[in-house]
Amino acid sequence: MTGRTGHAGNGRPRGLAIAAFLAVLAMPARAQPVPEAAPLPVSRPADPENGRRIVMDRRKGLCLLCHSGPFPEMRFQGDLAPSLAGAGSRWTPAQLRARLIDSRLFNGETIMPPYFRAEGQTRMARAFAGRTILTAEEIEDVTAFLATLRE
Amino acid sequence: MTRRAALALALGCLLLGPAPADEIHASQRLSGYDMMGAEAQAMQRDDFANPAMLAVKEGEGLWNAVPGQGRPSCQSCHGNAAASMKGVAARYPAREASTGRVLDLPGQIQTCQSERQGIAPAARESAALLALEAFLAMQSRGAPLASPRARGLDDAVSRGEALYRQRFGQLDLSCAQCHSQNWGRSLGGTRIPQAHPTGYPLFRMEWQAIGSLQRRFRNCMTGIRAEPFPPGAAEWIDLEIYLKERAAGMAMDAPAVRP
Structure with a gap:
């Protein structure tokens, strides 16, 4: 796992550990390809300003509960995950989008919620059943905003 | 050592180790009291101030x-x-x-x-x-939490641990991911505790009321957008038993105050 994937990877289930162990043995020592996702079908062009609002909104995007970022006006940013500063330099839009859609594709132990997956979760609250955290439009908006965070 | 050898060694240790890698060593355990601010601690210590x-x-x-x-x-x-x-x-x-x-x-x-x-x-x-x-x-203030395993509740401890490690809800998070793997870090400005149930029932400032451990469980489940188990459900009791096994030996500080 590279440092950039971030989150603490403790408590790995044994089956996964074995799989990872075998994968490491079988693999030449080089970085795995970074997952990418093509733009989602949307009804309007991406709006990075709306993406910014979503990232700042602790009930909508929830991002700043875990991440910090270059937003000095925002109080109480989290430190469970890497800073969003420079996210647009580190990752392409296709890579950022893939992380938002389902970060488990990068790291099976991640604490990052799957923003565009409505299935596979256990005991989904009734009010959220069958719904993704963000809509396709909102994923595109947040992707466009994160791509502007360059350093 | 090459990177591959180091990874293989680390993963090998993980496979052999009997305890989960995120288990908090007894010397590192902190109660909610230990982790809260001095003002809340003072409020708890003073029986005339503790609501x-x-x-x-x-x-x-x-x-x-x-x-x-x-x-x-x-x-x-x-x-x-x-x-x-x-x-x-x-x-x-x-x-x-x-x-x-x-x-x-x-x-x-x-x-x-x-x-x-x-x-x-x-x-x-x-x-x-x-x-x-x-x-x-x-009547148990200061008493050490007894080990449920020592009273033959092994099965409940195992079921409770499975629940503790199960991802739930739209946000797809387990108890362990926050309370074992990220305790002490800041979740939107709030320090994540280790989830040792030493003080229940307790007065929570956020609630402005006294509440039970199951109320706390419900809050976490709602926070990750999961459907909570019903009040008194066997799952809650299994989870409490696992948490008490994990906290066995820690002193009870009920009725506590928490932020």
Whole structure:
């Protein structure tokens, strides 16, 4: 796992550990390809300003509960995950989008919620059943905003 | 050592290790009291400032109250609580010898009410039940939490641990991911505690009320957009048993204050 994937990877289930162990043995020592996702079908062009609002909104995007970022006006940013500063330099839009859609594709132990997956979760609250955290439009908006965070 | 060899070694250790990698060593365990600010600690230490002490007082009244003609009070069976109930709350949840049922403390009080006193049991999270819980917990202040495994509750410990490690809800998070793997870090400015249930029932400033461990569980489940189990569900009791195994030996500080 590279440092950039971030989150603490403790408590790995044994089956996964074995799989990872075998994968490491079988693999030449080089970085795995970074997952990418093509733009989602949307009804309007991406709006990075709306993406910014979503990232700042602790009930909508929830991002700043875990991440910090270059937003000095925002109080109480989290430190469970890497800073969003420079996210647009580190990752392409296709890579950022893939992380938002389902970060488990990068790291099976991640604490990052799957923003565009409505299935596979256990005991989904009734009010959220069958719904993704963000809509396709909102994923595109947040992707466009994160791509502007360059350093 | 090459990177590959180092990874193989690390993963090999992980495979051989008997304990989960995120287990908090006994010397690293911190209660909610240890992790909160000095102001809240001072409020808890002062019985005249601790709002949960109102519930203790109310619970003492209920302990002594005769619930109806010909019906026993708690006191008439159990006697002086300071002696007979000393350390009892630290040993719950417990298996009832006669039936084999595993009851948490509120469940035990409800069982006494319906089976011994012949009255309708107080509802979970009602003021009356919380008051009795607080009064009983008070009699275990400073007592070490007893190990559920040592009283033969191994199966419940295992089921509880599975729940603790299960991802739930739209946000797809487990208890362990926050409370074992990221304790001490800042979740939107709030320090994540280690989830040791030493102080329940407790007064939470966020609630502006005294509440139970199950209320706390519900809050976490709602936060990750999961459907909570119903009040009193076996899953909650298994989870409590696992948490108490994990916290075994830590001193009870109920009725506590938490932010």
